[in-house]
Amino acid sequence: MRMVDIIEKKRDGQVLTKEEIEFFITGYTNGDIPDYQASSLAMAVFFQDMNDEERAALTMAMVNSGDVIDLSDIHGTKVDKHSTGGVGDTTTLVLAPLVAAVGVPVAKMSGRGLGHTGGTIDKLESVEGFHVEISEEKFVKLVNEAKVAVIGQTGNLTPADKKLYGLRDVTGTVNSIPLIASSIMSKKIAAGADAIVLDVKTGNGAFMKTLEDAEALAHAMVSIGNNVGRNTMAIISDMGQPLGHAIGNALEVKEAIETLQGKGPEDLTELVMTLGSQMVVVGGKAKDLEEARALLEKAIQDGSALESFRTFLENQDGDGSVVDDVSKLPQAKYQVALPAESSGFVTEIVANEMGVASMMLGAGRQTKDDDIDLSVGLVLHKKVGDRVDEGEPLLTIHSNRENVDDVIEKLNQSITVSEQGAEPTLIHKIITE
Ligand code: URA
Numbered sequence: 001m002r003m004v005d006i007i008e009k010k011r012d013g014q015v016l017t018k019e020e021i022e023f024f025i026t027g028y029t030n031g032d033i034p035d036y037q038a039s040s041l042a043m044a045v046f047f048q049d050m051n052d053e054e055r056a057a058l059t060m061a062m063v064n065s066g067d068v069i070d071l072s073d074i075h076g077t078k079v080d081k082h083s084t085g086g087v088g089d090t091t092t093l094v095l096a097p098l099v100a101a102v103g104v105p106v107a108k109m110s111g112r113g114l115g116h117t118g119g120t121i122d123k124l125e126s127v128e129g130f131h132v133e134i135s136e137e138k139f140v141k142l143v144n145e146a147k148v149a150v151i152g153q154t155g156n157l158t159p160a161d162k163k164l165y166g167l168r169d170v171t172g173t174v175n176s177i178p179l180i181a182s183s184i185m186s187k188k189i190a191a192g193a194d195a196i197v198l199d200v201k202t203g204n205g206a207f208m209k210t211l212e213d214a215e216a217l218a219h220a221m222v223s224i225g226n227n228v229g230r231n232t233m234a235i236i237s238d239m240g241q242p243l244g245h246a247i248g249n250a251l252e253v254k255e256a257i258e259t260l261q262g263k264g265p266e267d268l269t270e271l272v273m274t275l276g277s278q279m280v281v282v283g284g285k286a287k288d289l290e291e292a293r294a295l296l297e298k299a300i301q302d303g304s305a306l307e308s309f310r311t312f313l314e315n316q317d318g319d320g321s322v323v324d325d326v327s328k329l330p331q332a333k334y335q336v337a338l339p340a341e342s343s344g345f346v347t348e349i350v351a352n353e354m355g356v357a358s359m360m361l362g363a364g365r366q367t368k369d370d371d372i373d374l375s376v377g378l379v380l381h382k383k384v385g386d387r388v389d390e391g392e393p394l395l396t397i398h399s400n401r402e403n404v405d406d407v408i409e410k411l412n413q414s415i416t417v418s419e420q421g422a423e424p425t426l427i428h429k430i431i432t433e
């Protein structure tokens, strides 16, 4: 087989065989196929697309390019959730203990945050003592007993994707549905997921700017999943503004606890219930989304979801009593209110910029080795569509430095108050296919 023939075949709009796709991925991973041929093929795929079989073959070839986490000792259907990006996205913190409480095993491998989006591990580490450095044996044991555990990234997962994503980044081939979909799905499958639920974000600040593109990506990932034997569902949700009220590590843990108590922000709660219902269905614990939602609502009402979070924290040496007393979480020294500059309706809160403001306070990392301040961040009091009077606080800045003028300037540029407002749509589409 010759790489040049594969490139020409795709260039001319023909369908590649599974063997040709495997030849490319294997050769590219081990260095036999050079970057220039790989980038040429990526560009051909960008223009000519791939059919469902090619997408599935590409995904599995990338899965098999490195280690695959073996979770077969964990009983039940392991369900993983993936979001295509979010600021102040507290959903994982709520979903993991919540769906575990209704019997769906959550074996989560997670990373730290980089840039303005926070990582789940960083957030959890704001609970005193909690850590993710546990052995694989302990990880498996905890998931079997308590249905939920989180471990730090291990192994050499999907090296082909790492290499190809880096190449695409500098060759104008990132924005291709078959390439994005196979990239995301390969990572989930290599991490051991039997079933997958996807939260595809759209709108200002999201990867997929239009609803149409987001829908195409969601459908692409759902068909890949179902074609390779992983039950997969998706939703398309809006990220025109941050989710919930809290942005920042400890602040988001507090918000997660409140949500597990049934007192969370409306949008976060709705997103959690929608994604959670899909997780319960693909995890085989309910026959349809309504039945799943009823189970989740009961787990919140009877306190079992909150207890699941406590047990999860304690199992990994964290102080579980934070669920009774959130003041045990790290607190910032200063709280500064940001007053509205005029009266009207909030029409825009740019999610990415809120993430950047929170990073300026020390909540995020610029480089991989930076230390982060777990206590700082923002708490929104107004969301898009809300009425506000001049001088009324839009949000509170939680800071460990007294002067936050730079942050205030950034925030004022990123929040718009106008005379007319409208309630935003949170969930655009539910894709069960
Ligand atoms: N995120 C990924 O993981 N892969 C892509 O190709 C694009 C976004």
Ligand code: CA
Residues within 6 Å of the ligand: 087, 088, 089, 090, 242, 243, 244, 245, 246, 247, 252, 255, 268
């Ligand atoms: Ca939040």
